[in-house]
Amino acid sequence: MGELPRQADDRGVAARWLAPHPRVAIVHAPTALERLDRLSHALDGPTVWVKRDDCTGLAGGGNKARKLEFLIGEALADAADTVITAGAVQSNHARQVAAAAARFGLRTILLLTETVTGRGDAYQNNGNLLLDRLLRAEIRRAGDVESAPVLARIAEEERAQGRRPCVIPVGGSNAVGTLGYVAGGLELLAQLGALGVNATTVVHATGSGGTQAGLLLATRMAGAALDVLGISVGAPVERQRGRVLQALRAAAARIGISDLHAVDAAVAVDDRFVGPGYGRPAAETIAAIRIAAETEGLLLDPVYSGKAMAGLIALIRAGRFRRGQHVVFLHTGGAQALGAYADDFAS
Ligand SMILES: *Cc1c(COP(=O)(O)O)cnc(C)c1O
Numbered sequence: 001m002g003e004l005p006r007q008a009d010d011r012g013v014a015a016r017w018l019a020p021h022p023r024v025a026i027v028h029a030p031t032a033l034e035r036l037d038r039l040s041h042a043l044d045g046p047t048v049w050v051k052r053d054d055c056t057g058l059a060g061g062g063n064k065a066r067k068l069e070f071l072i073g074e075a076l077a078d079a080a081d082t083v084i085t086a087g088a089v090q091s092n093h094a095r096q097v098a099a100a101a102a103r104f105g106l107r108t109i110l111l112l113t114e115t116v117t118g119r120g121d122a123y124q125n126n127g128n129l130l131l132d133r134l135l136r137a138e139i140r141r142a143g144d145v146e147s148a149p150v151l152a153r154i155a156e157e158e159r160a161q162g163r164r165p166c167v168i169p170v171g172g173s174n175a176v177g178t179l180g181y182v183a184g185g186l187e188l189l190a191q192l193g194a195l196g197v198n199a200t201t202v203v204h205a206t207g208s209g210g211t212q213a214g215l216l217l218a219t220r221m222a223g224a225a226l227d228v229l230g231i232s233v234g235a236p237v238e239r240q241r242g243r244v245l246q247a248l249r250a251a252a253a254r255i256g257i258s259d260l261h262a263v264d265a266a267v268a269v270d271d272r273f274v275g276p277g278y279g280r281p282a283a284e285t286i287a288a289i290r291i292a293a294e295t296e297g298l299l300l301d302p303v304y305s306g307k308a309m310a311g312l313i314a315l316i317r318a319g320r321f322r323r324g325q326h327v328v329f330l331h332t333g334g335a336q337a338l339g340a341y342a343d344d345f346a347s
Contacts, residue, residue: 017221017255021179022073026100027065028057029183033191033328038295045316046325049199050298051188054305054333059099059131062092062333063211066180067172068100074176076104080166084154086111086147088279090303090337093171093208095128098137107163108137109154114144116279120343127340171208173243175250181214182221182251188328189222197326199226203312204330205304206230206269207278209243210251211332216266217248221257226328231311232271233304234278240269273311279303281344284310301334302341308332 032052040048056065075083083101087094087110094110101108110132116123132139142150151167158165168177192199206212212230219226232240244267252260275282281289281302288310292298300306312329321327338345 017257018179018183021070021176021255022077023069024073024076024104026056026058026069026072026103028055030187030191031055033188033195036296036298036329039292039298042291042295043313043316045323046321046327048312049197049326049328051191051202051328051330053184054299054331054335056333058096058103059135060095060333060336062096062336063181063184063330064093064096064172065100066184067177067210068096068180069183070176070179071168071172072100072104072106075106075166078164078166080106080164082107082109082158082163082165083168084109084111084151084158084165085168085172086113086151086170088113088115090116090123090128090279090340092128092304092334092336094137095131095135095336097168097172098132098135101137102135108135109140109158110137111140111142111147111150111154113142113147117144119340122342123340126342127337129340131336169208171210173208173210173213173247175247175254178210178214178217178247178251179255181211182218182255183214184211185215185218186222188215188330189218189224189226192226192328199326199328200321201227201229202328202330203229203231203308203315205233205308205332206240206244207233207304209240209247211330212244212267212269213247213251215330216244216263217251217257220260220263227268228266230267230269231273231308232269233307234274235271237269237271240271241267244269270311270315273307273314275307281306281341282310284314286344288313298331299335299338300331301337302344303337304334305331
């Protein structure tokens with residue numbers, strides 16, 4: 001294969017805004033944009049496309065790899081030798097941080113919190129946690145605590161030992177990490193443009209908010225009429241919208257975009273598919289995972305992408321998207337957690 005541009009977004013608009021920011025190459029970009037004919041047919045609605053950010057190329061893939069191009073870029077620019085972050089025991093973010101750190105020769109400390117209680121042995125040993133251990137992350141366990149103060153204390157201890165720590169917040173959704181999805185959003189828009197597909201909406205799981213914030217900022221920067229709909233995986237609508245807006249404003253300030261006219265109204269979140277709570281799949285989550293697997297051979301997960309797909313399916317059935325329209329499902333990854341949720345698929 002010849003010299004491809006490294007990513008669609010390395011040209012034009014993106015080059016101008018993103019080029020000044022330290023960045024390392026991690027993502028196998030552009031990730032594929034595939035048409036899901038059998039799923040679209042089964043749902044008898046719009047043409048559903050999938051943007052394969054589950055295949056970003058880093059230790060199982062997932063959306064955090066995009067953020068980590070900038071987060072690790074900044075850590076290296078600051079001459080950090082250790083990265084510290086937090087997440088639930090089955091955090092995909094924690095696993096991808098550990099992998100990116102390993103790849104760039106940094107130590108990793110993971111603060112894993114008991115945010116999801118009452119799960120069995122598989123949850124406590126398998127899935128992402130198995131991979132964290134394999135990636136040689138140093139693991140600290142805590143109860144269901146607020147992680148930011150604990151991360152700050154760990155960083156303080158590291159500094160006292162002469163190390164140079166870099167703290168990455170939960171989900172990597174600060175100003176720097178969010179730039180990864182500005183790049184991801186511009187990449188998606190370039191692909192849709194090249195295919196001549198006029199998609200109405202991109203639907204995806206929203207948690208710490210940076211993915212949605214970056215996508216939305218990208219549509220603004222490109223002047224594209226693509227709606228971004230976040231399906232909440234835990235928080236109620238207003239809290240989730242607040243997270244997205246905070247990340248969006250931080251990233252916009254970072255790259256010098258000041259015109260955020262009416263952006264508040266553009267942050268669309270649906271919280272009806274959370275089910276029993278963060279890290280707890282509903283029956284419809286499991287059903288959505290099965291449909292994607294059975295019709296397309298596509299692996300979703302019980303914490304994020306399964307809930308997002310449950311949301312997309314319900315919205316299609318409710319007539320929100322119709323035949324003849326095009327909708328993009330952003331697959332943010334997460335299938336590495338499936339083994340930790342084996343019990344939910346027992347029947
Ligand atoms: C972290 C994560 C999300 C949510 O992305 P945010 O940027 O935190 O909102 C969605 N899907 C998967 C699989 C994730 O790991």
